[in-house]
Amino acid sequence: MWWQEINSLEGKTTKPPTENHLIDGEWMTKPKMVEALNKYFASVGGVRAGVQSTCANFPDSLMPTSYGEVKTMLRKLNTRKATHSEDLPSWVSKECADDLCVPITNIVNEMLASQHYPNLYKHAQITPLQKTSNPKSTSEYRPIALLHHIGKISEQIILNRLKSAIESKLNSNQFAYRQNHSTTDALLKLFHHWCSALDNRDTSHISVAMIDMSKAFDRMDPNILIDKLRSLDVKDALINLIDSFLTNRTCRVKMDNSISDPLPWFPARH
Numbered sequence: 001m002w003w004q005e006i007n008s009l010e011g012k013t014t015k016p017p018t019e020n021h022l023i024d025g026e027w028m029t030k031p032k033m034v035e036a037l038n039k040y041f042a043s044v045g046g047v048r049a050g051v052q053s054t055c056a057n058f059p060d061s062l063m064p065t066s067y068g069e070v071k072t073m074l075r076k077l078n079t080r081k082a083t084h085s086e087d088l089p090s091w092v093s094k095e096c097a098d099d100l101c102v103p104i105t106n107i108v109n110e111m112l113a114s115q116h117y118p119n120l121y122k123h124a125q126i127t128p129l130q131k132t133s134n135p136k137s138t139s140e141y142r143p144i145a146l147l148h149h150i151g152k153i154s155e156q157i158i159l160n161r162l163k164s165a166i167e168s169k170l171n172s173n174q175f176a177y178r179q180n181h182s183t184t185d186a187l188l189k190l191f192h193h194w195c196s197a198l199d200n201r202d203t204s205h206i207s208v209a210m211i212d213m214s215k216a217f218d219r220m221d222p223n224i225l226i227d228k229l230r231s232l233d234v235k236d237a238l239i240n241l242i243d244s245f246l247t248n249r250t251c252r253v254k255m256d257n258s259i260s261d262p263l264p265w266f267p268a269r270h
Contacts, residue, residue, distance in 0.1 A: 024137050030258040037128050038253040038260040040138035044218045062112040062237050065157050070108065071101035073153045084125050085254065087148045108154050115240040121151025124251045124265065145251065158241060166232050222246045 020027045023036055074097035077090045093100055111117060128141040135141055163179075170178065175186040197203045213219070225246075229239050251265035 022136050030255060034253040034255050034258045034260040037138050037141055037143075037255075038126065038251060038263055040141075041126060041128075041143045041253065042251055042263040042265045044215055062115070062161060062235075062241065064109040064112055065105055067101045067105050069157070070105045070153065071097050073156060074101060074104070077149060082127070082144075082146055084123075084146045084148050086125075087146075088150075090149045093149060104150055104153065107150070108157055111154060112157075112241070115237050115244065117154070117241060117245040118151070119248065121148050121154060122245075122249045123262065124249070126251050126253045128253060128255065143251075143253075155245075158238075158245065161238060162234070162242070165234050165238060166229075169232050 020029060021033050022028075023033055028036060074093050077094045079089075079091040079094055081090070083090050107118070124145040124147055127144045127146060129144055131140045131142055167178075173189075175181040175183065194206050197206055222243075226239060226243055229242065249265050250262040252262045253260045
């Protein structure tokens with residue numbers, strides 16, 4: 001790094017990086033550590049029943065995207081966010097949006113037509129971040145998944161079509177991850193119910209149960225999700241594309257120059 005060169009020119013010494021790390025009671029080298037972290041991140045959700053993709057062409061189809069939709073997404077890319085090491089730099093895609101929107105639109109439309117999510121975009125590169133100043137176990141690291149930004153654009157296009165299909169069917173008490181809904185709305189609604197209950201002379205007290213499910217998204221069963229989409233009358237074409245999105249995903253951990261072997265993974269959305 002440039003500051004290391006400056007320190008060297010000024011005669012300043014830097015503390016050499018620690019070669020071994022104490023993780024889960026065992027001293028590990030960096031290559032062994034990335035394998036241990038990857039195994040932990042991949043297993044957080046527990047053992048899952050395999051999701052068998054049933055992707056195939058169906059009579060119904062998905063509305064294709066347009067050059068304008070893709071170009072708008074490219075121009076909104078946050079170039080300060082890190083991307084997959086094998087990915088095209090996001091600033092290049094943003095600066096060249098006028099030209100790149102054409103091939104990317106063709107790729108996305110082929111995905112929508114075939115109802116098959118490209119395997120290249122299913123491979124996440126994880127950067128582990130410390131939860132504590134001196135972590136000593138794999139659970140004290142937080143996984144930050146780096147994906148191909150073209151894959152993120154594809155995900156947003158799928159999400160836009162899913163929202164239009166189910167938004168009107170969602171429960172009115174669901175506030176998370178919905179446009180024009182927030183935790184403030186949820187708290188105001190709860191506060192209104194509590195005050196209304198207390199105004200009733202027959203109410204002696206109010207009981208509230210709050211549950212925080214650890215790793216809730218990681219533990220979600222993909223098969224239950226698919227069944228839920230069917231119950232909401234989502235068209236088969238979209239269900240098959242989401243099924244393909246959830247199938248055969250992998251992750252690998254990268255720290256400095258050490259990279260783990262890929263493992264099957266079902267990530268939380270962030």
